[in-house]
Amino acid sequence: MSINRRTLLKGAAAIPLATVSDSFAEAAENQTSSEKANYTIRIATGLVELSPEHIVSTTLYNGQFPGPLVRLAEGKQVVVDIYNDTDTPEQLHWHGQFVPVDVDGAAEEGTLYIPAHGMRRIEFEPKPSSFRFYHTHVVPTNNLSLGTYTGQAGPVYIEPVNNPGAYDREVFLVLKEFLPSFSQGGDMAMDFLTGAPINELREIGKKADEQFNGPKGYEVGYDLFGINGKMLGQGDPIRIKQGERVLFHVLNASAGEIRSLALPGHVFRIVALDGNPVPTPADVPVLWLGTAERISAIVEMNHPGIWVMGDLDDDDRGHGMGLVVEYANAKGKPQWIKPRPYKWDYTIFGKAGANPASPDERMEFTVVKHNGALNGFNQWLLNGEAFSMDTMKPTYSVHEGRRYRLKFRNASDDIHPLHLHRHSFELAWVGGKPTAGIIKDVVMLGGFQEVEFDFVADNPGLTLFHCHQQLHMDFGFMFLLNYA
Numbered sequence: 001m002s003i004n005r006r007t008l009l010k011g012a013a014a015i016p017l018a019t020v021s022d023s024f025a026e027a028a029e030n031q032t033s034s035e036k037a038n039y040t041i042r043i044a045t046g047l048v049e050l051s052p053e054h055i056v057s058t059t060l061y062n063g064q065f066p067g068p069l070v071r072l073a074e075g076k077q078v079v080v081d082i083y084n085d086t087d088t089p090e091q092l093h094w095h096g097q098f099v100p101v102d103v104d105g106a107a108e109e110g111t112l113y114i115p116a117h118g119m120r121r122i123e124f125e126p127k128p129s130s131f132r133f134y135h136t137h138v139v140p141t142n143n144l145s146l147g148t149y150t151g152q153a154g155p156v157y158i159e160p161v162n163n164p165g166a167y168d169r170e171v172f173l174v175l176k177e178f179l180p181s182f183s184q185g186g187d188m189a190m191d192f193l194t195g196a197p198i199n200e201l202r203e204i205g206k207k208a209d210e211q212f213n214g215p216k217g218y219e220v221g222y223d224l225f226g227i228n229g230k231m232l233g234q235g236d237p238i239r240i241k242q243g244e245r246v247l248f249h250v251l252n253a254s255a256g257e258i259r260s261l262a263l264p265g266h267v268f269r270i271v272a273l274d275g276n277p278v279p280t281p282a283d284v285p286v287l288w289l290g291t292a293e294r295i296s297a298i299v300e301m302n303h304p305g306i307w308v309m310g311d312l313d314d315d316d317r318g319h320g321m322g323l324v325v326e327y328a329n330a331k332g333k334p335q336w337i338k339p340r341p342y343k344w345d346y347t348i349f350g351k352a353g354a355n356p357a358s359p360d361e362r363m364e365f366t367v368v369k370h371n372g373a374l375n376g377f378n379q380w381l382l383n384g385e386a387f388s389m390d391t392m393k394p395t396y397s398v399h400e401g402r403r404y405r406l407k408f409r410n411a412s413d414d415i416h417p418l419h420l421h422r423h424s425f426e427l428a429w430v431g432g433k434p435t436a437g438i439i440k441d442v443v444m445l446g447g448f449q450e451v452e453f454d455f456v457a458d459n460p461g462l463t464l465f466h467c468h469q470q471l472h473m474d475f476g477f478m479f480l481l482n483y484a
């Protein structure tokens with residue numbers, strides 16, 4: 001690939017995470033009203049310089065990865081212009097926000113597409129506060145140059161009324177893979193969640209495997225990895241002083257991978273999950289994030305040196321998933337020390353001894369995989385039904401104001417990051433334990449395990465639920481809720 005060095009430097013000068021409110025003069029043209037947008041987001045093909053040797057062409061927001069940090073104020077109306085300079089219609093989803101259907105960015109709910117070479121202006125009141133994100137929401141199925149396989153993801157920070165804790169500075173980290181390709185059989189970590197497999201679910205899975213006994217379906221693997229669009233060792237290290245308290249906002253912007261992150265000699269004090277303050281902040285040696293999960297954690301910098309903050313997977317870290325944390329006056333090469341095994345347990349952040357409010361209604365779903373059933377891709381069924389992209393028919397009705405408890409039973413060995421649009425939910429049961437007070441919009445459902453969560457139907461309109469693993473959602477793992 002021939003690359004114009006000047007173009008590249010121009011791109012690099014647009015420092016990731018910069019705000020863009022005033023920088024796009026062309027936003028004035030083409031608009032339906034004369035009011036100036038608070039933000040302009042432009043979807044177009046561009047280059048990500050993961051390292052001087054690894055320059056990747058993909059679809060980006062405002063020519064950069066990650067897309068610009070969109071800083072908003074809770075409840076304060078915002079106008080966003082979204083231009084689509086690509087040849088295919090796009091959807092921009094405001095993940096984790098309580099927005100109406102015409103803003104949310106999901107065609108299944110009825111959001112209009114941003115037409116190819118066209119634009120849409122949207123207006124909304126940002127909420128809830130804190131760490132959210134935005135990403136594309138089209139359906140790539142077997143096209144790895146579309147959807148979340150591209151570089152279309154960026155952080156959103158909605159200024160909260162209360163800060164989650166005392167800290168000296170904030171650092172946003174967006175974890176992402178590049179150069180996807182199809183493979184058969186992956187090597188993703190599966191044994192890091194607490195809880196035990198349930199025999200009955202294993203049996204259901206075994207029966208499905210006997211029925212669909214051909215080769216396993218395609219998985220997606222990646223050649224290159226990076227944090228904020230840079231491979232480990234590239235770009236500037238995070239330079240810190242001893243005694244500083246750094247609040248990390250970590251986003252797993254993967255299309256389907258689970259990520260881990262450790263900083264040798266340090267612990268993460270987790271203060272928020274998916275942007276929502278947790279009832280019990282707790283120290284952990286490792287962060288685990290399913291696709292689309294966010295963690296906000298404070299690290300007290302009290303272990304001088306030059307460290308690799310990276311993924312536990314040697315191969316993924318070796319291909320770029322990490323960054324360097326450098327204390328002032330420290331010398332030498334960045335050090336990586338593998339942490340001791342640690343099981344991820346959501347419930348340690350919950351309200352001890354409490355129960356969520358009693359639900360008004362309950363729904364139960366059993367998740368089954370049909371190996372290679374759709375042209376070599378696995379098909380996913382919930383209670384025997386795979387979501388149809390052709391009809392996009394709502395399957396379940398909810399009533400405004402009622403509280404629903406959803407129970408998911410996983411008859412597959414895969415971990416599923418379950419996501420509900422336009423609402424948050426409260427975890428009630430996870431990893432074989434009850435819990436309360438943990439508010440999220442994505443939760444990992446372990447292999448052959450169960451999870452339960454509650455949500456209040458308080459944001460009328462079609463509401464999409466799906467697994468955030470792109471391959472799973474594209475091949476059946478999705479349903480639409482309708483407000484009656």
Ligand SMILES: [Cu+2]
Nearest residue numbers: 416467469472
């Ligand atoms: Cu899944």
